[in-house]
Amino acid sequence: MGTIYRIRNLVDGKVYIGQAVNFEKRKSRHLWELRSNRHTNEHLQRAWLLHGEANFIFEILANDVAPESLVSEEQRHIDAHQSADFRLGYNKSPAAGSNLGVKYSEASKLKISAAHKGRPKTDEQRRRISETLTGKVQSAETIAKRVSKIKGLPRTAEWSARLRDAQTRRNGTLPLTAFGKTQHINDWAKEYGINTGTLRNRLKRSGMPLEEALTAGNHKGRRKDLLAS
Known part of the structure; x- marks a missing residue:
């Protein structure tokens, strides 16, 4: 069973609506990213830095939500709070469970990369990545881009080893x-x-x-x- 939650700014009332199968784990992830200035939602991150952690609270809006109903329930709350309107909330996409239409800045892309770096992949994730890449041939342009990124970089002792x-x-x-x-x-x-x-x-x-x-x-x-x- 899942949870629909919101992160509310006590200063101006803006909210972020989210869903989670494990709310405590998702909350901990939000806090870690926000405290380390790595959150992929720049709007929320800027507000957090401006107003401070003490002015944000996590609230559960719906609990024990069936997994197949999480997206529709999240959508209902996004619409009700109008949280996809940047004047009222922090949700980037108006569609629940989707990043469709969201354009990430270079800073956001770097934060997403940093947030995922070092996180172990499950066997299922590795299998899906392998299936996706199987049979794909890299173009000359792709290879050239990879080489240009590596070319000229100093070799560390670890790299040489x-x-x-x-x-x-x-x-x-x-x-x-x-x-x-x-x-x-x-x-x-x-x-x-x-x-x-x-x-x-x-x-x-x-x-x-x-x-x-x-x-x-x-x-x-x-x-x-x-x-x-």
Whole structure:
């Protein structure tokens, strides 16, 4: 069963009408976002900062509402309070349970992103995202935009470590130890000025120990086991 509630400004009487399956949890979320200046409703957030938390109260308008009736009941209260009229309330959309017609500013988009960042996704959410993306091919424009965002950004130690781990999983190679130091094969090849493919062949095909493979001369592609012949 659900709840229809309102957030009322005691100074000017403006209200925000909302619905929730778990009212206490939804109230806590509202308070956290408002107190941290992250609420996605800019109108409500500005009023909260202007008048202060003490001038806002949460009130239950209808309790034990059947889930299938939540939207219609919320709509009834939005209409009754005229809360979608910015002069009387804080609801962005005149339609209950919908963001249809709402245009978000860049600041609101950033707040929405910040509010959702770090929140764990349920298995059902992951499944729906996977189904949505399955079979989709990114356009050249989309790829170019993603690259332009990443290009030029400094690599943090954490970022570099994640890239190395991804490379390890992709290539199926583990960090290698030589001369008292451990690093990936690409790093060894770069340090000693050796082509990565050449170093990998020396290790896998010729069976050389890493230290020998790093310091060996040019064998012109011949395998170690054939050098004596």
